[in-house]
Amino acid sequence: MSDEELAKDLGLVSAMTIGIGTMIGAGIFVLPGVAANAAGPIVVVSFVVGGVIAMVNALSVSELGTAMPKAGGGYYYINKSLGPMFGSIAGMGDWMGLAFASAFYCIGFGQYLAVFVGLPTIAFLNPIQVGALLAGAVFVGVNYIGAKETGGVQTVIVFVLLAILTAFAIAGFLSFDYATLAGEGGLAPFGTGAILPATALVFVSFLGYAKIATVAEELKNPGRNLPIAIIGSVAIVTVIYAVLVTTMLGVVPWPELSQDAPVAQAAQVSFPSSIGPIGGVAAAAAAVMTLGALLATASSANASILASARINFAMGRDKIVTNWLNEIHPNYATPYRSILVTGALIVVFIGLLGRDIEVLAKAASVLHLIVYALMNVGLIVFREADVPEYDPDFTVPLYPITPILGALLSLGLVAFMDAVEIALSGGFVLAAVVWYFVYARNKTTQQGVLSRYVRRREGEFPDRVVDAADAVAPNGGDGPTIMVALANPRTESALITLAGALAEHEGGRVLATHIVTVPDQTSLATAAENRERIDASSEELLDAAKVDAEAFDVPIETRTILSHRGIEEVFDAARTNDADTVVMGYGGARFAGGRVEGTLDELTHDLPCDFLVLDGQEMTLSDVLVPTAGGPSSDLSAEVARALRETVDVDVSLLHVVDPGGEADGREFLSDWAGGHQLEDAELLVEPGDVETVIGRVAPEYSMVIVGATERGLLSRIVRGSLTFDSIAALDVPVLLTERPSSRTLRERILGRR
Template sequence: MSESDTELAKDLGLVSAMTIGIGTMIGAGIFVLPGVAAQEAGPIVVASFVVGGVIAMVNALSISEIGTAMPKAGGGYYYVNRSLGPVFGSIAGMGDWMGLAFASAFYSIGFGQYLTTLAPIPGVLFLNDIQIGALIAGGLFVGVNYIGAKETGNVQTIIVTILLAILTVLAAVGIFSFDWGTVVGDGGLAPMGYGQILPGTALVFVSFLGYAKIATVGEELKNPGKNLPRAIIGSVAIVTVIYAIIVGLMVGVVPWPELSQEAPVAQVAETVFPESVLGVGGVAAGAATAMTLGALLATASSANASILASARINFAMGRDRIVTDWLNEIHPNYSTPYRSIVLTGGMILFFIAALGRDIETLAKAASVLHLIVYALMNVALIVFREFDPDYDPQFRVPLYPITPAVGAVLSLGLVAFMAPKEILISGGFVVFAVVWYFVYARARTPLEGVLSTHIRSEESDVPDSVVSAADTVAPNGDAGPTIMVALSNPQTEKSLMRLGCAMASAQDGRLLATHVVTVPDQTSLARAREEHVERASEQLFAQAREDAGGYDVPVETVSILSHRGFTEVFDAAREHDVDTLIMGRGDHLAEGRAERTVDEIAHDLPCDVLVFDGDQFEPDRVLVPTAGGPSSDLSAAVVAALEERAGSEVTLLHVADNEDDGRAFLDSWTEAHDLGDARSVVETGSFEDALERHAQDATLIVVGATEEGLLSRLVSGSLVFDALEDLDVPVLLAEKAHERSLWERLFG
């Protein structure tokens, strides 16, 4: 149903970003696949890894450009959906999601293979020992994600450092055992022909998945225009060199037909390290054990990261209404999208059980689905460049449009070297994604891609068949407004969330709950993040999600670290393109208005604003004093939503000098705002007296904000607000966003 996020200062450096990419790629690929791939290509398998790196590098260039244009966007799904539209977005989202599930199953099998070298595991029924170990590992990884444990940036850096150290030691010691005669053997470099290089690449390409993950942290990256492409391209280059060195070493130490298909790194370590050093025995066995532990660490890290990433893809698709947001329901205790994790985990365990004996199928299926997404991302880049006037990347791929075109061709071309089995499995998911879009998503998602928008705008110059195709796949959902609730006090959280959910539900919109965590000026935001200061929001958000559970509205939560405190809320409303902001009243609010005094002179409101002043939100009997004006339109929209979603009894109150004139005004106002079921009351005389009489039976008062200006209120106060202050009834102050001149801000 929801997802939490934290908006941060840009505090990730180049090294940290490269660590993310390297750590994601160095997993089961290098620790498991060399032996399997060598049986398919022979010692020329080294070239298969290099070719895989070249294809990844071309795609990395395109991903780098799009990433610098959209540093807050995460994943191929987002780019493809915004560029090519939701039908291709559905394919990309499904491809990413299922590709990660296959990859996680593959990593789990790799974990199981090394685990069985350390401890005997019995087979059960039709499952062998490796599958049982993989199921145990997969279940553990799913459980870790379910309860919310995850790797921090520091842990990821430590893991990468350990893995690189292990592989460096292996290379340094193994170089002395390298023998060219072992490489060429009896059949030469390519005993099965050089044509096996690309089939080998198709098998090992899973080893290069993950570099695109760097783009998902673009929001936190310092100077993303330079550091993001450097991190993506640099991580691919470093990993390609590491693969070439380690795999070349393997086939030069152990004859390729004898290279282990289950634990090749441990086998090579046991071969190159001496049995004893300075009289101390067991060195080779100890080295093999160290390599095994490194393999377990690498496969566990990659599997865990893949499951975590899949939940974020589901959230993005749920936010865009490609899939049901029910899938993103947040656990009340663990604050994780448990339904998404359980569904993804179930598929991972199924793949392990059904396909675990054929690790090639898992690896290639993961690669096919990701290659399809990479091809679509390259096409998306071309569409952005040609048809989106707002597209402004800080990094541009060289040799455009040749580079993205080549990336798309290489990605789809590599798919042709997969076995029919993997193509059929992956193609089935692509077909399912298209069917799902037309059956479910098309009627719900409101987003239209850049390509479709361009075709419609140039309809007279575009062939009719193209326009017809665009119309056929065009979405016809309704976006609805964004209602933002600014949470700060646990005592008022329930009231604000009930109001926000009622508004979002009545208008078919979404709800964005925010919490500003104020960081002292003496503490950097980066340091505050490292100390997990934003955890102060977790309990507040957990209760907010629980309170929103009875409403069928998508809920997103954002924790904001800031030195400026509550004023950050207005910037967040602007940034997230909010339609209505709901917050509680406090000392930070100017008298009778939603803005701070200084902000009132300098700025207009970013959106419509509702300010709740009270302890309990009980909309059973709502009193609405009105005299017209822009903010009364917002008051009417609020009470209409409360009538529909909360069953409120509404009384409209208008105080006039003449009863007939007052009745004519109120009847006209009621009809204009479709509040015919409300009770209308016209009074003459004192506004304060009329308000006090009718407020006695009300549980909530909804009133439009005063139009009096700052200086006017400083001199004489606000008549409406002063009257409301004396009542023991919760008040909801509504202020409509509208432009005001400096004179109006000062004098009303």
């Protein structure tokens, strides 16, 4: 089996231009006049403050993007970290935020189009709104028929825009007059208190850098290039905004700066004075700036509509919205329904709110700022939950200060929005929460990292926190997946019993897999064509699994997998099927395919989920012994013991081995540990001596021993051996080894921590 990948053909420049091209849109071509009218010349500081807030968030986006380079952006990170309720908020926020932003870009397009071409007034729509609706229809149509977006095209657009803006900046610099910039009221005619409200208005100019993370899978060397592209694009755009806005205000007095086409106006004033009295220069400069504005706003609007379709598709895949929305067009192969719904929203926003561009700009910003805040929280959750697959190549500096600051700055800026934008955005957030509880909660099976973290450590959190996690947890689908890797008919029944007990306890399902190892000399295609004998033996094994699973009230799915690899394929199957726990036999882990070296490397590198390895064939459970010294894998042992107690009614005994004289402290530790893992009624055994001897003496009295991996790791126990495992491997009772994923390094997993 091999995962499909997109060709990594985007370089650093292409990635950076995606961010720059998305950000340089109506923000710089439209907002300077509106923002200057509200704050005066100090609005330049507002653009810089907006860039600083964007930069802090860009650091977090860079870490998330390098940790999950196949992800689809903010929605994915939030849904995976905080769970589907917050995923619903993020998905709705991203979707509606992009719709508001698209409407804003279309209005910007309409403003410059109205300058360039005479447009009529139709009904209650002014000429700018008419132009915006025409633009919106074209952009929706382009996405409907599936025009391809490429890094090369975006690169050309960005360099054309930068060339136009550079020419304007040079001409403006030659015409710059500080007296014009300061004006009669000075640099801050409305006081410095106007800076942050103006920042709230212009922040829409910085939306788009996170889009780079959505193409991370296509990026060459994403661990290096992704953070450079994201952070670099924000830095470049911030400098461009500061220079251009300063230039505009030094050429045209801020009270006179156009609120519709400020760049064209400033160009018309600056070029004659810099070039001389050449006929038509001013008009030509204004025309070029207008064409640049049309190109920039068109690029931003088109990219926003495209991104909204991707978000809807991701939400449909996770069953948060109906897949009806993602129906693919039979001819154009595009999610046409999603595009049409988004287009309809854009039309409504243009028609109802298009006369007040500030509302569109701020509503887009509020929704995106909420998503950014949640992304920062999600990063903290990933870090604190120690998720093994979360392995970013870039990490934010000064953790956890940076993500905390990003969340606070994002939500703090929302406070400077007007009541109408906050109410609009709040309505969409509330609608997302209602939608989750009415529809999505009963459909989706996605468990967030936060929810799993709280549930696995119930004893460490107040009851209110655990109750809250349960209250918002999804209850759709089959719940957690317990995957069983079957290899030997003699161990099938015992493994299915363990998996069935866990699945019933957690409200999950069992996935029984039979991985058939094909010799390297035989192609998988050839093996598949001649699999009658394979199917017969595999079907017999999997049919027996179905029969044994009937003892538990759980659904079971069976699957045969042909592979050149043995144990390694277990890990691929676990990842592919999003397994929460893998149950397998010790013989399969120890000797699978005779590939111990490959096994060693695979098992010691970031387990995809919890692993349970059973050393034993027949299992008649009546009582189990759980030796513990604390730690994540002992937590997993406790969960297994609790599941067996509540599903097959076994008695549980807990064992803690101490040095002679440490019995009192040992009993206090074990009592606290039992209470924290809901095993208060278990028998507590505190024995002095060495672990090997004590387990060897106590274990034969029980029907099974459940041992959590120590810091040496599960593989070190199985392949290399340890004193503890050597002693209990010789026991006649079944032994279940448990390991919970951790962030140990490869050396630590193999050799242990010194």
